Amino acid sequence: MDHERVLRDVTVRLPTASTVPEACQWTVAALARHTPATATVLLRVHDRLRCVAATGAWQVFSHVPATADGAAPARLRPEPSVVRRVYASGESAAVPDVSADPDYLPVRPDVTAELCVPVRDPAGRPIGVLDLQWSEPVTLAPWRETAERLADRLGARIAALGGPPAESRSEKLLRHAAAFTAAPTDWDLMTAAITAARDVSALSAAVLVLTGRRGPRLGAPTDTPGDLEARIRAELTDAGPAALDRMIDRAHRYGSAYTLGEAGHPPTEEYLPLTRAGARTLVAVPVGAPTAGGVLLVADERSLRPDPTTVNLIELLAGQAWTCLDRLRTLARLREQASSDPLTGLRHTGPFGQRIASATPGRTALLAIDVDGFKDVNDTYGHQAGDRLLVGLARALEGALRQGDELYRTGGDEFVAVIEVSHPQEAVGIAERLTEAARRTGRTISVGIALPRPGETPDRTLHRADQALYAVKRQGRDGVHLSAA
Template structure:
């Protein structure tokens, strides 16, 4: 290995890169020269959407395809535009290179000031080198020469349609909600088509002859520098947007030719008046669509853009994939709801109650432990079917008398707990009295113990106090509600 890089190596990198006819070949050639001189692991990473892609590497059997653009020393170099060196990476990144010797790391930007870096060149040694800062200065000159050649070759290679489609398809699978998925779909539509903005309009379907549910703008994305068409479209009268959703969901995907002045725009006049000059419209539905939901995506531009048929087809495939992900999210949420819900009463049970209990606020949360009086006698005398009916009627009555911010849980056979957000004990006791009255109206009797969570008191201790208060209420026939002390 040479003492450092030196002018000769820097010129060699520039010369081999100059003989290459693509960015990838130029990066690989530069890596080969640097690896041949240093014997170290060398890689070149170029900036892509949200990540750095490893386009060339040598000196390692395996390398990641990409790393986050903010990660470690490469992220620091990318952000600052200045080279950096780590004397001993085994200390700075303990465990990262398990099983492989690692020493100094030197990283430099692919930068030609004043332009921001488009990537980095990185060298990882298997030992600690002397003067790593001087290595970094020389590597910065390599980065400058390689950046110039990349610019001569046309700059960063553009993401292919297939790569973009795959990136967004994989991204859809990570969505944890329908709103997040709609946001991702809007961004994907704009990136794929090059149009200025996209929006998703959602409406609950209603039977013929009944008033339509209001439309809702679920997601919106506008490209940098483009007019905010989605916002202007969302301000159109609800009946206009509703008619548009009807047309999109009834007739399927459509596209304009990009010049409304010479085309038949009947039905789309409000969009044209809002400034839309190019429009792609898609219904968003999977193979098992929800018949209660109508979803339309509008991809728009204020410029007259002719979007080719191939792009429209790819976007249709992408939206179909988004719809399938939406269907899976719905199924997943339904399964989760079933797993968290008592099948008899429809109340959530022990698992969700434990989470709510952990979030109880001192001085603002009251726990009401509720037990059905003489429930065993009902089961023994009338049978379990009658006992089940009693529990269903009781749960319905008590749940209906709670306020919106309160919740009732079934935590055992005939045991319930209500979690209340209240100002003081008196407010909690008033709610408990309503629960007792609701139980009486359903033909049952209950005993309730009430406890407010105290400052610095574990929530489990509050629950124990409420439980003890409930047993006190049960033993005194004059009191159905008993406050914990």
Template sequence: MSIDQGRLTDALTTTVATAPSVPDACQATVTALADQLSGTVAVLLDLGGRLRCFAAAGAWQVFDGVPADAGVVGRVFRTGTTAAVADVRSDPDYIPLGPGVVNEVCAPVPGANGTPVGVVNIESTNGPPLAEVRAALEQSAQVLGARVAALGGVPRENGGQRLLRHALALSSATDEPEVLDRCLEAARDISGLSSAAIAMGSGPDIHVSAARGPLAGLLVMADRNALALLAARTRRHGSTYSLGDPAALDARGFERLTAAGIRTMIAVPVGGRHDDGGVLLVVDHKVVRPGTGTVSLLELLAAQSLVCLERVRLVVQLRLRASSDPLTGLGHHGRFTERLTRARPAHTAVLAIDVDQFKAVNDTYGHQEGDRLLVELVRALQSTLRAEDDLYRIGGDEFAAVVEVGHDSEALAVAERLVGAARRVGRTISVGVALREAGETAENTLRRADDALYAVKRSGRDGARLAEPGTVAQPLMVLPPTITGTG
């Protein structure tokens, strides 16, 4: 079987080159090729960074929204070079969809400046020689590209397509600021308005969590009472939007906003009617009358953003639970080890801390009393440490602190303050101190601190000791006792 080049040229000239719209031109291209070739023929054009299927024939299912870095079509779109794959099994970029495909030919559709705006693609089991197919696709792509350029280029995304693109971006956000930022950029893009903000909370606790655009500062400084009222109304009764110039219409209740220059506003609820949510505000200094379709898309965006917010918050909570001691809230052994590996030689000290005779408390008064004592002790120790110091619980009654210091004497002074803090809540602790040395492993620094700790235990507890290289310890540093009944 061979391609009738004359018939193909006639079809392209009479239908594609005169098509009244870009979708019509794409469909005419597919029809002309499908008349000559068997297989799946498709035209995909770049729309918002993805290759969207504008027309297809020859298969029950086709790809749409293909990322620009995926598949043979993505490769051709990126490089602007035709691909003729004789055996799709040998091409790692081939995306399988239907069974029995043997070869694939894909040609770039050139834009007005020569940069590809899409591709014409065919996948088939057999047919004319690949050289003929390639020539036919390249000819069709050239004619289609010229018609697309003459019609003003690829049509812009509609609202639903833009929402889909932003929803995909939202779903990949990894933290709360990223979710908020992508939500606000999406709101501005979908609405066509210049600025957007999200206010979360209710009543006097409402606050603007994030704002973007030239009016962001105004939204951040907006009156909280006005925001709270707006959030309560939208969450209870539904979205609101403006109808025109506030100077000619009744804008009572929004005087603070209109006086500051806001002429158009859409307010969409974030969250359900009764739970603690907020409001998505999209505004502009120009007078625009939003369409109800735009408001509906923003409602879907707000709902999707809330789901993404809840997801990243849950991930943070799970990570915190996985890396923290549930009783004291301190990081556990895993986080301590990570911190220790970042210790700077001669500037980071490890303090190994043990609660003296803690087992006796559990045996005498029970574990509930022991837990209460640990919580109280941790609070006392944390109040003594500096902001740059970190405290961890690495065992039942075993703790460790990592402190940044300029000298080992400074580290010992921190340990002595911890001993004093424990005494003030009626307990005693033993502390071993080791300053990390150049070339020393984190494990060896901790071992030296432990050795110094046990030396304190052997010397009567309730004190701090500084370990030296080779675990040669200095004299025990014991503060004058301030309580009785400890041993």
């Protein structure tokens, strides 16, 4: 193999390449004339190594993660690769037997050897890799030298052309859509949506306004909101719920809208708070359903004219964000239903078991509560009357507890309160407040109290609270009894 000829073939063509993809394509094409290897050039674009040019395979990977995300769950972490290893280390890798390298990422089923070298800018920083894979015997040492010299010349030409290609807006859209899907909470999702809107639109500020049960509200801010975004949020907060409602209504009634950047024309009344904040460019896109969604506002202090494609992309982002937000809310409702009593709305046995398992000995008290004479109500007036009694009593007991105390329904007419106390008599005082609250509803309750002992199982603590409750029943009901320490 005449390696000098390989270098000449590439060197002659590179200076005439007018774009980075063209320079990369000429490099792999020249290599293809001298070797049957699969040749691929991958360049760093945002957080990925994107395949810019390739030859010699039926299929290649479009992109490879540039770095490993150690914070991601194991199931979401990308597969390792020689390409990523070489880019991260800046050191070439010659793999004579790919079956022996755990980082090998298969491109062809018959590959036996791989050579990967970094592509650097003139300052020596890696900007990508040149990867070669063979399916027949090859001596890697001379190819390593040739590939490194080719990569250096390619890196210089890429730098002269302005560096690796920028991430396209459609690529940004896909990246952010993936972030929406992975968001674990409403807050994370709204933050991701605002960040995505700014990134895709190239405008400096984004604010999400959502309808809620207590009226419209501003979505979660990003960690580093700019000055304009902070001013917009302040103006919208001062404007009040009615003004936010009008913005949402306008967006859903008439659809997306954007400014033309023409001076001397006043904004509609709905958007006066944004112009007071300094916004001169605005894209407003409806989010979700009119009665449950909101509006995404993307703005800038500069007077610009967003093109319709930008608006379309923001609409796609808003649609994807809403779909993911609706999914998160549905899952939250299902979890709440699974852990709550459908009659009273109180949490039931599952969450109660988790709570008492974490009880602090000497600081946590369990109050076992039983409704006196409940069976007589059911037998005399029917189950509907019994249900109404339980709902009313649950509300009364909740009202008598302090902030942070927890009430559970663990059976038909059985409740348990878990409270934090500094001494046993404090628990007795809370239990007496509960009995007084029950009396105000026209019913009485019996309450047994137990404080967890060091090393005691939750079931044993609850058993002692039940025994204390039975002691109240034996003494005539409508009272409180503290289990012996």
